[in-house]
Every structure is written in structure tokens, then in C-alpha cells.
Amino acid sequence: MRKKTGRILAACLGALLLFVCWLIWSPVRGVPVLEYHMTGDDALPDELPYIVPQADLAAQLDYLQAAGYTTITMRDYLAARQGEYTLPAKPVILTFDDGYEDNYTVLLPELEQRGMCATVYVVTNDVGLDRYLTWAQLQDMQRRGIEIGGHTADHLPLTTLAPEEQERQLRLSRQLMEMYGLQAVVSFSYPNGAYDEAIAQRVREAGYQTAVTGDAGLNQPDTNPYELQRINVAHPRFGLTEFRLRLLKGEIMTKLHWHQHKI
Numbered sequence: 084m085r086k087k088t089g090r091i092l093a094a095c096l097g098a099l100l101l102f103v104c105w106l107i108w109s110p111v112r113g114v115p116v117l118e119y120h121m122t123g124d125d126a127l128p129d130e131l132p133y134i135v136p137q138a139d140l141a142a143q144l145d146y147l148q149a150a151g152y153t154t155i156t157m158r159d160y161l162a163a164r165q166g167e168y169t170l171p172a173k174p175v176i177l178t179f180d181d182g183y184e185d186n187y188t189v190l191l192p193e194l195e196q197r198g199m200c201a202t203v204y205v206v207t208n209d210v211g212l213d214r215y216l217t218w219a220q221l222q223d224m225q226r227r228g229i230e231i232g233g234h235t236a237d238h239l240p241l242t243t244l245a246p247e248e249q250e251r252q253l254r255l256s257r258q259l260m261e262m263y264g265l266q267a268v269v270s271f272s273y274p275n276g277a278y279d280e281a282i283a284q285r286v287r288e289a290g291y292q293t294a295v296t297g298d299a300g301l302n303q304p305d306t307n308p309y310e311l312q313r314i315n316v317a318h319p320r321f322g323l324t325e326f327r328l329r330l331l332k333g334e335i336m337t338k339l340h341w342h343q344h345k346i
Contacts, residue, residue, distance in 0.1 A: 113301025114160060115333050116176040118313040122193075123185040132318050137189050139319050143326050144197055147175055154199040156230035157270040161293050164308065177201040178295060178313065180234060180272055182209060187220040191227065204234035204272035204295075207259040218263045225265055232270030233257050233291060240277035249282060253289035269293065283309040300336040312336075 120133035122140045135143070147154070153171035155163075160176060162168035177194075179186050182205035194201060203224065209215045216224075225231050235241070235252040236259070244252065253271075260268045269292040273282070276297025286294050286309055293308045300312035314333040319325050 113303045113306075113334075113337055114170070114174050114176065115301050115330065116157075116178055116295060116311060116313045118295070118297070118315045119177065119179045120181055121183045121185055122179075123189040125185070134318055135316060136319075137193070139322070139326075140190070141193055142323055143316070144193060144199060146323055146326065148197060148199075154194075154201065156200050156228075157202045157232065157293050157295075158230050158267065160302075161269065161308070164304070178272065179203045181206055181238065182216045182221070182234070184214055184216050184220070187216055187224060191224060191229065194229075195227065200228045200230070202230040202232055202270055204232045204270070205256075205260065206234045206236070206238040206274075207256045208236045209238070210259075210263075221260075222264050230270060231260065231265050231268060232272060233260065233268055234272045235274055238274045240275045241273060241282045242277040242279060246281070246285070249285055250289070253285060253291075257290055271295070273297075278310075283307075299333055301333050303337070 119135060121130060122135045122137060124136050126134040150173070152173045152175040154177055155171070155174045157176055157178070159168055160170075160174070163170045177199070179190065179201060182203060186203050190201065193199075203216075203221075205216065205221065210221065211217050221231055233253070233256045236255045237252060239248075239252065241249050241252065257268050269290070271286050271289075271291040271294040273286075273294060273296055278286075278294070278296060283294060293311060295311045295313050297315065298310070298312045299314055302311050306312065312333075314329050316326065316329060
């Protein structure tokens with residue numbers, strides 16, 4: 084009886100090991116979208132979880148280039164889905180939420196030094212406030228190849244609002260950006276990653292053509308453009324090792340989703 088139990092246990096452990104190996108080493112295709120917020124070396128205590136120090140950001144960008152990744156914007160990704168753009172061999176999209184001033188003073192020079200680009204999602208009623216981007220900075224960033232997207236007017240979780248206020252937050256945000264000279268605002272980020280099917284429909288009706296969530300994974304041809312997945316990049320504690328593990332997590336979550344779908 085003990086030998087039989089041992090054989091069963093060994094078989095289960097072997098199957099688990101094979102499954103883990105499949106998760107880690109089997110190839111998976113998809114476009115990773117990285118979710119950042121702040122960068123630099125000047126964070127208030129409550130901002131610390133959301134800031135990636137400049138040296139860590141530089142190391143992450145260098146790692147992506149060394150690994151063969153090419154940055155594209157969310158507009159590029161949309162154009163590829165519409166058959167109007169050919170994706171590079173290993174595309175990656177860098178996204179930055181909220182519209183912090185360090186996206187201009189720290190991030191932009193780091194990107195330009197490497198010939199890279201990003202998409203910045205802006206909370207329009209915070210534009211011009213202390214530590215946030217100004218309209219002039221946003222205009223300059225767009226001229227220099229950074230895509231500007233919407234993140235509502237007030238950064239309120241849309242799932243907590245009445246439908247009329249949801250619509251107001253979406254339309255006011257886009258109208259303000261276009262009024263201040265920002266062109267082709269078609270990308271959106273859900274505040275706090277909070278959304279549902281009805282909200283996604285309102286985002287589409289407001290004129291946005293893509294929307295990113297806080298759900299981990301890679302984006303594949305059949306991924307809903309209003310439920311695009313991202314890999315969160317928080318304040319690092321273990322340097323590039325942690326960054327590599329976050330990229331791996333995106334692949335694993337994609338494989339798990341595929342496996343569940345097949346079942």
C-alpha cells in the first residue's frame with residue numbers, strides 16, 4: 084500500500100514538474116505592455132511603491148535592448164492590428180500612467196538616448212499641478228515621438244461612478260487634450276485597472292480605440308483591444324532579477340490563460 088501511494092505521489096510530482104517546465108520554457112508569442120508610473124530619485128513616502136529610480140529604469144531599458152526588444156507605441160500596435168504596420172520581431176510597449184513631470188525630465192532623455200518610445204496616459208485635471216506634466220511639456224513630448232493617451236479627467240475608478248459620470252470623465256479628458264493641441268488621442272488606461280463590459284463600451288463610444296487594464300499577460304491577435312493586458316513594474320527591490328521575473332510572469336499568465344481556455 085505504501086509503495087503504491089509512493090508511486091502515485093512520484094507520478095504527481097513528475098507531472099507537476101513537467102507542467103512547471105512547460106510554463107517556464109515553452110515559447111509563447113504576444114506583445115508585452117509594461118506598466119510604469121513614476122521614475123527618478125525624488126519620491127514622497129506615499130509615492131515610493133510607484134517609482135522606478137532612474138538607475139533602475141536605465142538598466143531595464145538597456146536589458147530590453149540587449150534582449151532584442153524594440154519599443155513601439157500603442158498607436159503602432161493598433162495600426163498593426165489593422166494591417167497598416169508591421170510589428171518588429173520582439174515588440175514591447177512602455178506605458179506610464181497619470182502624467183508625472185518626471186516622465187518629461189527623466190524618462191524622455193533616457194528614451195531618446197536609446198532611440199526608444201513610450202505611451203503616457205494623462206489625468207487631465209492634474210495637468211499643471213505640482214509634480215505633474217504641463218500642457219507645454221505634453222505637446223513637446225508628442226512632437227518628440229511619445230504617444231499621449233487618456234486616463235480620465237480625475238482618476239476616479241470608473242466602476243464606482245454612475246454611467247453619466249463615466250461618460251463625462253471619458254469625453255472631458257479627450258476633449259481637453261485635443262483642445263490643448265494634442266493630436267490623435269486614441270489610447271486609454273482604466274484608472275486603478277477598474278472596468279467592466281459596459282465601461283469598455285463607453286470607452287469605445289468616447290472615441291478611444293484601445294484600452295489597457297491591470298491584468299497580467301501578453302497581448303495576442305485575439306486579445307480584446309479594450310482589455311489589453313499589462314505587466315506592472317513597481318519599485319524594484321531585487322534589481323534586474325525582479326524585472327526579468329516580471330516579464331516571465333507575463334508569459335506564464337498568458338500560458339495559464341491559454342491552458343484554461345483549451346480545457
